[in-house]
Amino acid sequence: MRMSVYLSAIIAFVALAAGSIILPDWAMFLFAMALAKGLVCLGIIGMMRGGVVSFGQGLYYCIGAYTATLIANHLGVSDIFLLTLLSAAVCLVVGLVFGPLLSNYRGIFFAMLSLALSMVLYGSLSKMSFIGGTDGLNIGAPTFLGWAPEGRPLQTALYLYVVAIVVISGTLMRIYFDSERGLITLATRDNELRVEYLGASVRNLMTYNYVFGALLGGIGGTIAVLALGHVDPEFAFWTTSGEFVFVAILAGYLSVPAVFVAAIILELVRSFSNLYFPNTWQLALGIFLLVVIVALPNGLGSLVSKRKENKT
């Protein structure tokens, strides 16, 4: 079982890394952004397996991005590994504060309270004109253990970095999903009370899943801001979080790779509808969302799992 997970991970890494050679510049950037956002969505998937959906994952996406930017601008740190670690640490702390609180909530209330938290962050950042207010801040290009590439090498390095992180986190989450705790999470989705009666603490589980979501959100935000070079409070706005939820729903909670495929598809659809229908891109995107929801009610991942079942 575990062997096949590692094997898939290696194959996924090789397949994705090949992109650094074959993809044109614009597509490599788009993929890097999509994968970074996919990390955030992976965190939502972790929660979705327990039956709750966070509509405020922008909170961690934004905290991660601002942490990296402020550290880079004020402490002069530009190393991507260090920035990722520090942002993840900050998000871990914040997640540990809110996790136990939110673990009491379910359904739409969990969604709305998480949304409220991210909107409070949005409001506060918009007010802080000393860190740019709604205009946000710029961050310089990252360095890689002292190496400071420019142009295509920089984009390639960033892309490979996000690919590595995606594969590592994806593998770890898969292992977690298949672990005892992960399976109990799945049971919670079906019936929470039964799980409690069996002696497991649902609150604990929810806190774990939430904190993982916070970590992944922070890492995703850090990579996104390093790729973009700019952060603003919009990172915490509800539409940003809504997009993450959409990717999670599009992917479904069954498959890990489906999350990243879904993220890439959404970015491509958005980018092309923007260009080809500049006046009606929202219409195009809305119709796309509806078609996906109607055609794939359990997400992309369900395509794969169904076939797996058929095989056995």
Next chain:
Amino acid sequence: MDLLATILVDGLIYAGWLFIVSVGLTLVFGVLNILNIAHGSLYAIGAYASASLVGAYFAAGGNAFPFGSYIALILAAVLVAIVLGPLLERGLLRYFYGRDEVLNVLVTYAVFLILEDVMKLIWGVNPYFVYEPYTLLGNVEIGPLFYVGYDFAVIAAAIIVGLAVWLTLNRTRMGKVVLAVIHDAEISQTMGVNVPRIYLGAFMAGAFLAALGGALTAPMISVTPGLGPNVIIVAFAVVIIGGLGSVPGAAIGALMVGISRAASVHLVPEAELFIIYFVMAIVLMFRPEGLFAKTQARKI
């Protein structure tokens, strides 16, 4: 003293508006169990429809009897409900009943995106104005301040809407049927209730209230693209504070948000932007399901 009175009056006016835009949202959630993001679009369409209709009314010689424009306002909201209600509910939402709440949020999010552009295709991006109804009722002097009579008409409209919804639900036969459907749609169906019709009716009522909110707001603003998204968030907050599906909850939520916002503008203007989320977060910390939510039995 004078400050306190001003805060109260300002808060009430804002709360009246908030209640009208959020009561439809809570009603639709209560009956259909759908948190409708497209509520904001219906609000915006109501504003556009009333701007067009009132404009047409005055163009057709309505100046002889300007008060008729109020009827045009309400008619616009009715029209929106009749056209879009069945289209959205029968045409789309009914396929998602009983599905995950969050999935339904996304469905309505897609509808919201689509309607944003549809509005642009119908009405363009240029602003529409209908200020006649706004100044028709004259000014009211309270202490050192002038208020527009129309502001108080909005409060009156909010009270009428609130009473009408509450009385229909609690004092009529149809209301009892609706409550039964809310409680358990399946059993109601077996008892002979035409549940799809109740759903359609509730959604149309919700659409009407959203559009009415927009129609009543249109005279005091310029109707331009981008109206919807701003309304959704405040309406959500009000409904969440009051408890999803509760009409009295929406009223209390609107009052809390309205008055705390007014107090903040007069006393601490810096805090205005997030006072609403602050109230919401505080309420949810102590009452996780909102102030007036019904407790739900847990399935074992």
Next chain:
Amino acid sequence: MMTNKLKATAGAALLGLGLAGPAAAQDDTFKVGVITFLSGQAAESFGVPAWNGGKLLIEMMNEGGKLPAPYDTKGFGGMNIEFVVVDEAGGATKQVQEFRNLVQREEVDAVVGYVSSGDCLAVPPVADELKAFTILYDCGTPRVFEDNSFEYVFRTAAHATMDNVSLARYLKSRDFDVPSYAGLNQDYAFGQDSWADFTGAMEQIYPDAEVKTALFPKFGAGQYGTEISALLRERPALVHSSNWGGDLQGFLIQGTARGLHERSQIVLAAGDHVIPQLGNKMPDGIFLGARGVNGLAAHARGGELKELTDTMWDAYEAEYGVFPVQAPFRMWQALFGLKTAVEKAMADNGGTKPTDEELAAAMKGLTWDAPSGRIEMALADGHQAIQPNAIGTTKWNEAEGKMELVDVEYFSARCVNPPVGIKATEWLAQGFPGAECE
């Protein structure tokens, strides 16, 4: 295993879609990527009128001979002008991605765009990274070139500091008494910065004036009842607002209905663009600017630019049935600047289509005429424009049924813009050192 195969197929399919790509621009055409608001709140007031004006001007240029000299040559130095338009709505993240797509996928020769300050801060580093010639045509924040310097990025409009300095100077030159004032500005960077600039300028010009209250309603709030009560209660002599679009229209409708304009003088930093829509609902006696000598102020100016201004004014009015306000003027000055730069670069390189480097070299420190006056790329080492400004007072002309701007005062560019080498906020705090006013 299955998952990877799925991924590979999906990826290949999507790539096929993407790589089909556009044909690269020819040597006899010049392809401009235009980014402006086509949806959302800024569409109505800025994005759409700007692009209406832009489209019109590009058509006129492509036809050739429609404009007075030196703009009577065809296209850009004989090259036909093509364009791709992208909606600016959706935030800075999206704009960075779209910028890369425009440059790397659509292979545009120049990018002209950006109304939102956030986008203007986010895009320039990418433009320099990609070495892509870019014009910021509208946004206001001084931070773009004060915090950084860029090689390939130019802003052809003055930054927003001038709007509020001009207001304060206008008050002074009209001997307006200001014992106290208050502000109502949108709660985002532009509103916050405008208020800071206005108070900064007032502290110099009216050091004794007291600030009564500073209100920052939510962007797109629509409801200003509470704020107006606060302003009525405080009774400031002056109410300052940098609101625009629907937010400004809503504020004016609700404020005038409650007599705010009778209690306080209303001054608007960017208010001209609501005149065509509000008509006589706009009260008389409001002091307002247009972020440059744009709209009515340009039409009323006359002088040697009269022919150019009238040509554009009449063409716009004939095409769209409404007179042009500030946004098309800023788009025009960007396009006239681009035309001048392209032709200058071609004169230097022997008449071939200029590269991004050649364009940037030509644009640096350039001076040209536009309907809004003489534009000089004077600041930030030749990358940031300064331009003259004008403030006027609204007056409804009952006989002709249209709003006029009276008592217009024109400020030279060096009177209301900071000189080289000093940040806007410091320039205000130090009492406008180096300002050259007539």
